Amino acid sequence: MALRLLHRLAVLLASLAVSSVAVFAFMRVLPGDPARVALGVNASEESVARMRAEFGLDRPLVEQYLDWVAGLLTLDPGVEFISRAAIGPQIADRLQVTAWLVAAAMVLAVAAAVPFGIWMAVRHRHVDGVLASALSQVGVAVPAFLAAILLIAVFSVQLGWLPSGGWVPPVQDPVEFLRRLVMPAVSLALVQGAVLSRYVRSAVLDVLREDYLRTARAKGLRPMPALVRHGLRNAAVPVVTVMGLQLATLLVGAVVVERVFVVPGIGSLLLDSVAQRELLTVQAVVMVLVVAVLVINFVVDALYLLIDPRLRTGAR
Amino acid sequence: MSRRRINPSLVIGGALVLLVVGLALLSYVWTPYQPMRVLSVEAYQTPNAEHWLGTDRLRRDVFTQIVVGARTTLLVGVIAVGVAALVGVPLGILAAMGPGWVGTLLMRGTDILLAFPALLLAIMFAALYGGSTRVAMVAIGIATVPSFARITRSGTLGVLRTDYVTAARAAGRGRPAIAVRHVLPNVTGLVIVQASVSFAIAILAEAALAYLGLGTPAGQASWGRMLYEAQSTLASATHLALIPGGAIAAAVLGFNLLGDGLRDWLDPRLEGR
Numbered sequence: 015m016a017l018r019l020l021h022r023l024a025v026l027l028a029s030l031a032v033s034s035v036a037v038f039a040f041m042r043v044l045p046g047d048p049a050r051v052a053l054g055v056n057a058s059e060e061s062v063a064r065m066r067a068e069f070g071l072d073r074p075l076v077e078q079y080l081d082w083v084a085g086l087l088t089l090d091p092g093v094e095f096i097s098r099a100a101i102g103p104q105i106a107d108r109l110q111v112t113a114w115l116v117a118a119a120m121v122l123a124v125a126a127a128v129p130f131g132i133w134m135a136v137r138h139r140h141v142d143g144v145l146a147s148a149l150s151q152v153g154v155a156v157p158a159f160l161a162a163i164l165l166i167a168v169f170s171v172q173l174g175w176l177p178s179g180g181w182v183p184p185v186q187d188p189v190e191f192l193r194r195l196v197m198p199a200v201s202l203a204l205v206q207g208a209v210l211s212r213y214v215r216s217a218v219l220d221v222l223r224e225d226y227l228r229t230a231r232a233k234g235l236r237p238m239p240a241l242v243r244h245g246l247r248n249a250a251v252p253v254v255t256v257m258g259l260q261l262a263t264l265l266v267g268a269v270v271v272e273r274v275f276v277v278p279g280i281g282s283l284l285l286d287s288v289a290q291r292e293l294l295t296v297q298a299v300v301m302v303l304v305v306a307v308l309v310i311n312f313v314v315d316a317l318y319l320l321i322d323p324r325l326r327t328g329a330r
Numbered sequence: 331m332s333r334r335r336i337n338p339s340l341v342i343g344g345a346l347v348l349l350v351v352g353l354a355l356l357s358y359v360w361t362p363y364q365p366m367r368v369l370s371v372e373a374y375q376t377p378n379a380e381h382w383l384g385t386d387r388l389r390r391d392v393f394t395q396i397v398v399g400a401r402t403t404l405l406v407g408v409i410a411v412g413v414a415a416l417v418g419v420p421l422g423i424l425a426a427m428g429p430g431w432v433g434t435l436l437m438r439g440t441d442i443l444l445a446f447p448a449l450l451l452a453i454m455f456a457a458l459y460g461g462s463t464r465v466a467m468v469a470i471g472i473a474t475v476p477s478f479a480r481i482t483r484s485g486t487l488g489v490l491r492t493d494y495v496t497a498a499r500a501a502g503r504g505r506p507a508i509a510v511r512h513v514l515p516n517v518t519g520l521v522i523v524q525a526s527v528s529f530a531i532a533i534l535a536e537a538a539l540a541y542l543g544l545g546t547p548a549g550q551a552s553w554g555r556m557l558y559e560a561q562s563t564l565a566s567a568t569h570l571a572l573i574p575g576g577a578i579a580a581a582v583l584g585f586n587l588l589g590d591g592l593r594d595w596l597d598p599r600l601e602g603r
Binding site for chain 1: 438441442444445446447449450453454456457458530534537538541542544557560561564565568571572575578579580582583586587
């Protein structure tokens with residue numbers, strides 16, 4: 015198993031290297047002259063040349079790339095092109111906010127989707143199971159930002175129970191923090207929960223057809239205890255994979271939801287940087303998100319090995 | 331073949347998709363009012379006989395925008411998914427039938443590409459070139475390639491294990507001939523199902539991008555854009571958000587159900603999963 019983990023780790027490192035080259039090439043090489051893009055077409059030749067010299071954009075690309083990677087590894091990606099603000103602290107601040115949002119959404123999604131999915135599977139021949147299944151299909155089709163707008167319409171505009179946006183750090187005011195967290199988290203969780211519940215349903219349906227479950231029933235176990243004791247661990251394998259992928263989706267989905275609720279997270283930073291042509295910030299944030307997604311996928315693979323002993327022997 | 335039967339997902343999904351396609355086609359020959367035209371009528375009208383879905387803040391007819399928006403949505407979907415399939419399917423077949431190292435390399439490549447979802451790609455493009463419908467199409471297209479490559483690869487591996495491929499090999503057929511004569515026809519079903527599901531994802535992505543101002547620009551009809559514009563007047567005119575929101579959800583639901591229904595119809599063993 016250690017060997018397999020090492021192999022996955024090597025794949026992760028290679029993927030990180032390749033994607034960093036891709037991001038660098040896209041943001042720094044494709045535009046031709048990043049200084050010109052940052053300053054706009056109307057900027058004078060002198061100011062463009064000055065920026066090129068200041069940020070070392072006139073050096074060989076390989077040198078620039080290595081410099082950039084070194085900056086990322088030491089958690090100091092430098093300063094922005096235009097505002098000259100340090101990029102690292104901004105990302106760290108915004109990442110905290112997004113982490114709260116994504117974590118809350120993931121917990122809500124799992125807490126709702128697992129029981130809901132099991133229920134849909136167990137009752138799949140009954141009216142309530144079919145209706146629940148149809149409901150989850152509708153949930154999959156509602157984009158997070160639409161759910162967000164509908165939640166605002168009901169709970170902020172009509173009922174006036176919750177603020178329609180903004181952010182308060184938990185240390186400053188825990189109650190206000192929760193009041194502002196709940197709607198963004200729920201709107202992200204609704205869609206992800208609906209998707210996850212479909213996977214839970216299909217995984218449990220597969221398990222229900224297995225011989226070992228029939229054996230457990232034959233030994234006299236009632237349906238639910240049989241499923242809980244013998245089935246869920248097996249059903250968990252595909253579901254954990256999907257959960258990992260969803261964590262990555264949530265991270266990116268948060269970009270849109272943060273915009274709807276004016277939450278100062280990593281997504282807002284990204285969109286603001288795009289609007290202000292702060293290419294270095296865009297480049298750094300994109301890389302942070304890609305690293306997060308790749309690392310999450312690696313962790314899921316590792317968990318896979320832990321959950322399913324059949325994968326450990328290496329003999330597939 | 332005889333076990334193939336029409337299932338509810340196929341019927342409901344097909345009907346919703348036909349409705350969206352019908353609206354989009356209709357928009358080429360007839361719209362109630364000139365698209366995006368500012369009319370000399372009252373703003374914020376609720377649905378009525380004159381304006382079937384009301385009017386918006388700028389006194390434009392909402393039904394006209396929905397009809398023309400369907401065209402935008404489908405155009406982005408068709409081009410993005412079409413290009414993704416044209417690139418992804420051959421790559422998938424190559425990954426399965428080519429030398430081992432090519433397959434490994436291609437699959438690792440798709441793994442890495444999966445870390446760049448459509449939204450992230452579109453943001454990267456928009457940072458350099460500004461947002462547009464074309465940026466949305468390209469970003470969604472690139473991001474959709476991995477799913478086609480993967481589904482085609484696994485389908486191809488299945489076909490390669492069948493007896494008729496062994497027979498074709500024994501008869502001296504080369505790999506390209508087997509790929510075209512045996513593999514391609516047998517993975518078409520999988521690809522069609524994937525296209526339907528990808529289409530749903532493309533619609534979601536297009537709406538999100540337009541909402542963020544990175545896709546279809548202001549002044550052109552787009553469901554995501556309509557939602558964005560409706561958000562500031564949620565209190566006084568909730569229907570302006572509900573109508574495009576409902577259109578997006580209905581279109582996505584339609585393509586998802588159609589995909590599910592097609593999968594069950596093409597492979598009855600999977601039914602109910």
